[in-house]
Amino acid sequence: MxxxxxxxxxxxxxxxxxxxxxxxxxxxxxxxxxxxxxxxxxxxxxxxxPELTQAILDQAGRFSHVMLGGLTHEPVQRLSQKLEEFLPGDLNYCFFSDSGSVAVEVALKMALQYYMNRGDSQRTMILALEHAYHGDTFKTMEAGDDEDYHFVLKAYGPSPHVVHIPTEADALERAFLQYHERLNCLLVEPLLQGAGGMRMYDRSFLQRARELCDQYGVLLVFDEVATGFGRTGNRFVADLVLPDILVLGKALTGGYIGHAATVANRRVFEGFYDDDPNHALMHGPTFMGNALACSVALKSIELFERExxxxxxxxxxxxxxxxxxxxxxxxxxxxxxxxxxxxxxxxxxxxxxxxxxxxxxxxxxxxxxxxxxxxxxxxxxxxxxxxxxxxxxxxxxxx
Ligand SMILES: Cc1ncc(COP(=O)(O)O)c(C=O)c1O
CATH class of the missing domain: 3.90.1150.10 (Aspartate Aminotransferase, domain 1)
Incomplete structure (x- = not known):
């Protein structure tokens, strides 16, 4: 059934x-x-x-999937290179996964470990928005704020690791003043909050968020699983205000196959890049960088630009x-x-x-x-x- x-x-x-x-x-x-x-x-x-279907057929004729642990392939290399060119700023480091929820989990893990790798274990908190939706896995439910979907979390009581604020400048200022030493990131669905009720807010909130994140050394994470690839009337909201970590999903493959990307900037990537093996990002979904998904994503981006x-x-x-x-x-x-x-x-x-x-x-x-x-x-x-x-x-x- x-x-x-x-x-x-x-x-x-x-x-x-x-x-x-x-x-x-x-x-x-x-x-x-x-x-x-x-x-x-x-x-x-x-x-x-027809072009998306053909891209999948062509790749399926070669191979549909190989793991990324110890292996690599042309479709995933080309897609990461394409995203490097296509995305703004230095959002150049692509970690692939199989769904939006997992990609947000990866972003949150990156933000937490970024500070742990620097010897700072105090920054365990996420600042998030009221009415946020970031997926249905456990940490994304916690970062989300939607009792209609996630009432099951009530069983745990309020989370000490997430603070939710409205999309108002005053609330943003107050939250940074109060929590900045304990925050690892501010996570938002930028401009348009989807599953929490199609709520729309102003870009000035994001501009101020960027300034406060810079001032207090907090990472700014944009969950553009829903907003990415044009939905808000911007290619990405990241074109307006640059986050440190950008999460893409849904339209990444033109909706053909579930796939997602957590894209970090140089600062975040370099927080992991050293001689200590314990500083590696310990994550690896079986189907990350799936060759069919990467091939269709490449074609989808090509169409997006060409047409x-x-x-x-x-x-x-x-x-x-x-x-x-x-x-x-x-x-x-x-x-x-x-x-x-x-x-x-x-x-x-x-x-x-x-x-x-x-x-x-x-x-x-x-x-x-x-x-x-x-x-x-x-x-x-x-x-x-x-x-x-x-x-x-x-x-x-x-x-
Ligand atoms: C903003 C946002 N983040 C994350 C997700 C979760 O993506 P997925 O359903 O692919 O896990 C969604 C799904 O609607 C979403 O709207």
Whole structure:
């Protein structure tokens, strides 16, 4: 039996069965559905993209996987080199893993050990944001702040190793004043907090965070698993404010295969690079640097650059703003738009009950959560398809 995610197995409805997928469409036996959530925000080029599929087939004809312990190969070398060029600043040291959660775990381990390697074992604390989501593994749940997902952690009581603050400058200043000697990092989903409720905040918070991290010698970690590759309207938020460690996942492979990267700058890398074997980073997921994942990631980045995806995202944002302009309803608390993300936050999560089926019947796959109805569409969507997604969202309130 399949144990489905985030579902009470006893009461859940039958999931829609997908038998084919192509472009922005998921196909069931009797319907074509626009995937308005890009399979959890990852399938930026749409489904069955011929060049991505070919990249995987070509690599599978050579080998699909070899371990990175004691071995290396061209796809992983080329991908790390490409990321070195593609990412801003000196974010040049790529540690690969198989999922976003694990890549965040790696970032947190790096930040902790960076200070331990310097003989500083006091800096055990993480500064994180209220409503943060960084994954479902244990340390990422602890760094996250979402009781809806992670209430199981209550069994342990409050963590002495994580402090959560709102995205407000005053709270940031106070936290640094109070905890700076014990902090190893500030971990954030920059500009857009996804699973915690599609919350958007200003870049000035990140600019001040960078200054305070510099002032107090704390590492700044950007979890761009969701925001990376254009979702906020920036290639990476790291293009605006440079972190010390950047985490990528989801769209890294165009959503074809789970893979992720924790990318460190020179300062962090050099904190591990010496003659002492105990200063090595002791981590090594079996499928890190998987050759199929690296090959498809390379092709995905090539498409992103060659087909000017940033222009596609600007177009998506402009159409979204145009279509949502003036939209309001007593049940709607706020409409938020940033780059390729639109969220309609309702007053009460009960107001979204039945919306998924409503959208399905109109040819749109949607998956509202908490009190958020949202769309994060594949960037290859046409204007007519995007308008249909947005019309469907609005129509729910106009019944
Ligand atoms: C910001 C952020 N970090 C980490 C993760 C976890 O990634 P994964 O589901 O690949 O483990 C997610 C997933 O939604 C995410 O949105």
């Amino acid at each position: 399949i144990w489905y995610p985030y579902q009470q197995m006893k009461t859940m409805g039958a999931p829609y069965e997908i038998i084919d997928a192509s472009g922005v469409y998921l196909h069931t036996k009797d319907r074509a559905l626009i995937d308005s959530v890009s399979s959890w925000w990852s399938v930026i080029h749409g489904y069955k993209h 000017d995806y940033m222009a596609k995202i600007r177009r998506i944002e402009a159409i979204t703003r145009r279509e949502m302009e003036g939209f309001s309803h007593p049940k709607v608390r706020e409409v938020r738009i940033m780059g390729g993300c639109v969220c309609v936050e309702v007053q009460d999560s009960a107001d979204l009950k039945g919306y998924q089926q409503f959208a399905y019947e109109r040819g749109v796959f949607s998956r509202p959560f908490l009190n958020c109805m949202y769309a994060m569409v594949p960037y290859v969507i046409s204007e007519a398809e995007l308008v249909k997604v947005l019309e469907t969202m609005k129509a729910w309130f106009q019944r």
